[in-house]
Amino acid sequence: MPQLDRSNFKYNxxxxxxxxxxxxxxxxxxRSTxxxxxxxxxxxxxxxxxSEEAMPYDETEKMISxxxxxxxxxxGQLQRYVTENDELRKQLLGKAAQ
Structure with a gap:
């Protein structure tokens, strides 16, 4: 039970x-702590x-993920488009040289 009264302690x-x-x-x-x-x-x-620690992550982390x-x-999509663009450029330059 909480000690709500100081009289339960020794006087000093x-x-x-x-x-x-x-x-x-x-x-x-x-105790001071x-x-x-x-x-x-x-x-x-x-x-x-x-219970707070049991949650894997909050909504902010979900959004970031x-x-x-x-x-x-x-x-990845951008890299694929760059590669396709380079291949098309080579094909066009090859046809123009012929």
């Missing part, structure tokens, strides 16, 4: 007043973090 104990990152409840902690008021909030925060693949496709 070093106590830190914190705000829970999950529920926003002010609480007293015996405490982030959550109780194990329940810590568990919920951990579950939320794991799609644009990169489209760019590669268009680059």
């Amino acid at each position: 104990a070093k106590v830190f007043e914190k705000i829970c990152l999950w529920c926003g409840t002010p609480f007293f902690a015996s 405490a982030k959550y008021c109780c194990g329940t909030c810590r568990g919920y925060a951990n579950q939320a973090k794991q 799609a644009l990169l693949s489209e760019n590669a496709y268009l680059k």
